[in-house]
Amino acid sequence: MLELSGLHAWHGKSHVLQGVELEVGRGEIVSLLGRNGAGRSTTLKAIIGEVEPHGSIVFRNKQIAGRKSFEIARLGLGHVPENRQVFPGLTVRQNLLLGMKPGAAAGRWNIAELFAMFPLLAARAETPGGVLSGGEQQLLSMCRTLMGDPEMILIDEPTEGLAPKLVEQVGNLLLEIAARGVAILLVEQKRNIAMRISQRLYVMGHGQVVWEGSPDSLARADAVRAEWLEV
Secondary structure, rough: EEEEEEEEEEEEEEEEEEEEEEEOOOOOEEEEEEEOOHHHHHHHHHHHHOOEEEEHHHHHHEEOOOOHHHHHHHEEEEEEOOOOOOOOOOEEHHHHHOOOOOOOOHHHHHHHHHHHHHHHOOOOOOEHHHEEEEEHHHHHHHHHHHHHOEEEEEEEOOOOOOHHHHHHHHHHHHHHHOOOOEEEEEEEOOHHHHHHHOOEEEEEEEEEEEEEOOOOHHHHHHHHHHHHHHO
16 A cells, blocks of 8 residues: 655755655554654655655555645545644534545545544534634544545544543544555554554654564563653
8 A cells, every 4th residue: 555665854954764664554554653753743744745755655556756745645645634734714514525525426434424423523513623622623634534535544643632532532433444444654652542553563763664563562572662662
């Protein structure tokens, strides 16, 4: 589904990504772990075209490195950014409708189903997105991306700012997304969530992948956790 090879990226003169290598299969949940500044969010931005990538990014057997973000999205790659990017003057319902691809047939998700999964959003259906709490905006951003029926989603810190009950709901939603054949590349600070729902994990440090494996193997890798994850 997605394969990165020799991926480099810069912020100004700062060499942030230094040869990232990873892959994600269809319907697979893969998490990127690491401390702040390790390059996780920049990896997602390079994939979606928000940061200029240098190297190979293959999505559904097509080279997408260097393409514009809207072109990449049309190929079926969704992105839920950390800053949410909700349209503040539009209602929750209008934000969701904007996520639909023009002229597309009915996809895996619809507004009624998403409102049933998240009654909190349903209760605010006609509320402007700008007055929602940070956690509510995060949910709206995720659901809006699903309305575009992507084949894969890049998700950056989806549980940030959410109450524990909503964190659990988001984890269950991610499992449901994968069960419908949608791949997920997840950046998540809460390691317990990533360990619970992921098939595989990559640990990043200093702009590179320094470890990869299953949740069970990371649970046993005391030295890796101490060096690259724990404070």
